[in-house]
Amino acid sequence: MADLTHISEKQLRRCKQLIRALCCNFDHGNCIALDDGEPCPCVQGFSYSLLCRWFRQAVLPADRELYAEVMRERTEKRCCICGKPVFSTSNRAKYCPGCAQRERRKQDARRKRESYWNLRK
Template sequence: MEIKEKIPIMTYSQYRRARKLAHQCCNYENGNCLALDDGEECVCVQSISYSLLCRWFRAAVLPLDESLEAALLHQKEQKRCTVCGQPFLPGSNRAKYCKICAAIVHRRQKTASDRKRRAACGQLETKKP
């Protein structure tokens, strides 16, 4: 994944989440980066920086946290969920909800549709003879 724009700067909460993710990187060992190791230990730059410097982290580790990836890499492409207000990457131009809220809203809409259909055909009689 190539980023042709400037390197995104993280807020403190995003930095904390990225730092936790850095521990899951395969090149991370006791605070040091194995990819930068040339015989002498080198501190993992992603765990101490407020910007996305490590290409390996950006390509392999950041996708583990979809919301953080969307917030940092896809700022112009993301929308806000109409239910919870969280930013998300839409799958189409009609998307209004994040994945979690979409499932809940779909369930509610299906229930309301089924109720309306049953009431129209007389299955839900309110008065009994």
């Protein structure tokens, strides 16, 4: 228990949204897995530490950006444009998902523009 991961207020709010939307053990503020006859509140919903193993393994990976921030995996990998942590499955990723889409459109437009003018010559 000494190596608990601590999260900020902003990260806690995002975690609560994930819990409400995706956690199968969440039932109107209570945790079904901890229920032993009487309702027990979901500990992950109000704790600034990652206490729930189910949340860490099954729910948190659904939000890749939050997962990268909280679990601090590959902290040296940051988006080249905005600086957000990037969670990727390959070593070629340079951008977060939002910036990747914008950068891809810019590169496509540049390539098509160059191709057009090279054909006109």
